[in-house]
Amino acid sequence: MTNEEFRTLIAGTLTCRISARSKCSDMASSFLQRCHYVAGGYDSPDGYKALSTAMDRVETESNPTLKRSNRMFFLSIPPNVFISAADGAAQFCSSKTGWTRVIVEKPFGRDSASSAALAKGLSRRLKEEQIYRIDHYLGKELIENLTVLRFSNLVFEPLWSRQYIRNVQVIFSEDFGTEGRGGYFDQYGIIRDVIQNHLLQILALFAMEQPVSLDAEDIRNEKVKVLRSMSKVTLDDVVLGQYRNHSNGGRKLPGYLEDPTVPRGSLTPTFAAIAMHVNNARWDGVPFLLKAGKALNTRRAEIRVQFRHVPGNMYKSKFGRDLDDATNELVIRIQPHETIYLKINNKVPGLGLRLDTTRLDLQDKSAYRELPDAYERLLLDVVNGDKRLFIRSDELEAAWSLFTPALHALEEKKVQPELYPYGSRGPVGSHYLAAKYGVRWGDLNNFDEESS
Secondary structure, three states, X not given: OOHHHXXXXXXXXXXXXXXXXXXXXXXXXXXXXXXXXXXXXXOXXXXXXXXXXXXXXXXXXXXXXXXXXXXXXXXXXXXXXXXXXXXHHHXXXXXXXXXXXEEEEOOOOOOHHHHHHHHHHHOOOOOHHXXXXXXXXXXXXXXXXXXXXXXXXXXXXXXXXXXXXXXXXXXXXXXXXXXXXXXXXXXXXXXXXXXXXXXXXXXXXXXXXXXXXXOHHHHHHHHHHHHHOEOOOOHHHEEEEEEEOEEEOOEEEOOHHHOOOOOOOOOOOOEEEEEEEEOOOOXXXXXXXXXXXXXXXXXXXXXXXXXXXOOOOOOHHHHOOOHHHHXXXXXXXXXXXXEEEEEEEEEOOOOOOOEEEEEEEEEHHHHOOOOXXXXXXXXXXXXXXXXXXXXXXXXXXXXXXXXXXXXXXXXHOOOOOEEXXXXXXXXXXXXXXXXXXXXXXXXXXXXXXXXX
């Protein structure tokens, strides 16, 4: 591929989000002139030497008087070549005058042992402060807003404990299946692909104590404390599912095993619901329910905080027999339609006394014109050396220690996932898991279906 072919490829997906006073085409053209293509093998020293030479040339041409140049490498590549690529970049392409930083995209291994081997391999030529383990979910606007919401608003922080919160749900659902990518997905499954990283990271941010400062190390210290205080996942608290084919309006939706890239008879789960527990003074006894799945009825990612019932509620008779319908609930929707809302009970205007559930709403996209993409935020953080939203090695070790025993047990026992129709709400077993802790999944309420 030539430089021009490479630039044409990029231009096809390049969007413009700059000030209306600037000429978008001029800015795009200027950016594309900075894009260069160098081919080489992941394990080829000659390839990395050629890359370094090309970078030297570009740096000199762009600014002949440049005294300091920084280099950032983004390894969005197959995990089996992470170490080779990081080695080559660090050994042959490191900046001689500025910093060198390497971004590593998940998966960060398959279990504790493979993750430790990856960490050891990366540390051979890179220091921990040079390694940026990226989880794009941590770059979502409302995830970064989570700590602001809690620690800068007096109304929430006193409520953020077992005294007022009954359960916390972190939910991720996609309305499409593997769609020809099953070969990759089948190596990992939904727990490794989504729950062990995205959802667990959200849980740690949600449950952590207030850090000493906004410094990256202080924030990550508190996240590690949460992970180390959690119980390891047990099979009794896990429900697995796998989507099957389903006909909808004359259209046949294929099952997971019908994906030609998926191995025949695969037991890899495309859905999982897991109950987790944080064993500290703030969260003792509060179940954290994590749920993720593919080929479900909706696309959604959110945190749902269900508060306890009002003791001695004098309006109890007005809510009917199911008090769960009247539970105060804080919902932080990460995607789509980013929003934060609080479900409260209110009097219906008019004669008589009728109560209804309404919501206090902050619709981010209407309040703020445009939200940056998660990767934009995180790549800018790498440039600035800000590691608040990146995963530290001991944090990764603590996360894998929670899941590895259960993952190994599931594979050794060849646990059969419960089948669920493509486009449904998922396996019935997830409702039994929630009921075990006296919980109803909040994303199944009619109120939220109507309000979405």
